[in-house]
Amino acid sequence: MNPGPWVKHSMNVGIAARNIAEKIPGMDPEKAYIVGLLHDIGRRVGIVDIPKHVYEGYKYCMEKSWDEAARICMTHSYLLMQEEFGYEPVREDEKAIKAYIMECVTDDYDRLIQLCDSLAVDYGFVILEKRFVDVTRRYGIMEG
Numbered sequence: 001m002n003p004g005p006w007v008k009h010s011m012n013v014g015i016a017a018r019n020i021a022e023k024i025p026g027m028d029p030e031k032a033y034i035v036g037l038l039h040d041i042g043r044r045v046g047i048v049d050i051p052k053h054v055y056e057g058y059k060y061c062m063e064k065s066w067d068e069a070a071r072i073c074m075t076h077s078y079l080l081m082q083e084e085f086g087y088e089p090v091r092e093d094e095k096a097i098k099a100y101i102m103e104c105v106t107d108d109y110d111r112l113i114q115l116c117d118s119l120a121v122d123y124g125f126v127i128l129e130k131r132f133v134d135v136t137r138r139y140g141i142m143e144g
Helices: 005-021 029-038 041-045 050-063 067-075 092-103 108-119 128-139
Strands: none
Touching: 005 029, 005 108, 029 067, 029 108, 041 050, 041 067, 050 067, 050 092, 067 092, 067 108, 108 128
């Protein structure tokens, strides 16, 4: 529905997640790959900001009964989780995200996808600093 670099980025997140999960006892590499592939599925609806794609991905995955992928859609952009919400959101999608995150208990898959999301771009993998510059260039500097 919305082709763009996010598709290859998501594929690379899945690859990185699978490769790392293969080395961690107790993690399922296939599950890591799948939730990595789906973490940005909310971008399918068009060019959207961070809260919008997070919430759209969550809703889409919940419609499919993909509960774990839905959780990853919500958690992948909020590395500090509850600490990121020291404010009262105005938009409905942000209110829903905050309510979810405030009650969410993360697991190793959430943290793995957050890591892989920070390393993967559409053309491969980069150091964290390069990825942060890439995100800042597109979204600007977040206040907080």
